[in-house]
Amino acid sequence: MPAYITLNDMPVALETTVRRSTRNQRIQFGDGYSQILTDGLNFHTENWSCTTGPLFEDEAYGIESYLLRKKGQAFAWTPPNSTKSFTGQFEAGILELGYQDLASLALTGYTRPTDYTANLATGRLTSVTIANAVNVAITLTLSSRNYVIDDGWQFEFISSKYFKLSFNLRQVYI
Numbered sequence: 001m002p003a004y005i006t007l008n009d010m011p012v013a014l015e016t017t018v019r020r021s022t023r024n025q026r027i028q029f030g031d032g033y034s035q036i037l038t039d040g041l042n043f044h045t046e047n048w049s050c051t052t053g054p055l056f057e058d059e060a061y062g063i064e065s066y067l068l069r070k071k072g073q074a075f076a077w078t079p080p081n082s083t084k085s086f087t088g089q090f091e092a093g094i095l096e097l098g099y100q101d102l103a104s105l106a107l108t109g110y111t112r113p114t115d116y117t118a119n120l121a122t123g124r125l126t127s128v129t130i131a132n133a134v135n136v137a138i139t140l141t142l143s144s145r146n147y148v149i150d151d152g153w154q155f156e157f158i159s160s161k162y163f164k165l166s167f168n169l170r171q172v173y174i
Contacts, residue, residue, distance in 0.1 A: 074174050088136055102143060147170060150170040
């Protein structure tokens, strides 16, 4: 069974890559000192290069119809693998997850708000009951984000009944 991404309840077989980065500004001073800072509030960038597997004609045209209806407008999408599990450690009662705009969060063996508090928008956790340097198992799910189709899409005819679509999604902040 193939893996799927979904564009508003439309299955698209997953053959994709993602590129994530942050926008920074660097200021170089004459004495060799430089300063680096993030570029604005929304400095994270994310670009997806998606190619579907073979689709039946009605599936391919259904997806193309969706792309045409969007008319270049942004749409909310939850990318694949939006649920992450890893370990982290509190330092001085604080744990910065690095992930922001979370839909859900759980720490194995701990409850909120008894053991910790969480700001789901910033991904910052605070605690006075969880000891420093203790490995804490974390599971989180990212909220959906807004994307636009970047540079159109390609409709490839594989046979008279099968087609492939290729397109790029670019995260936008609206």
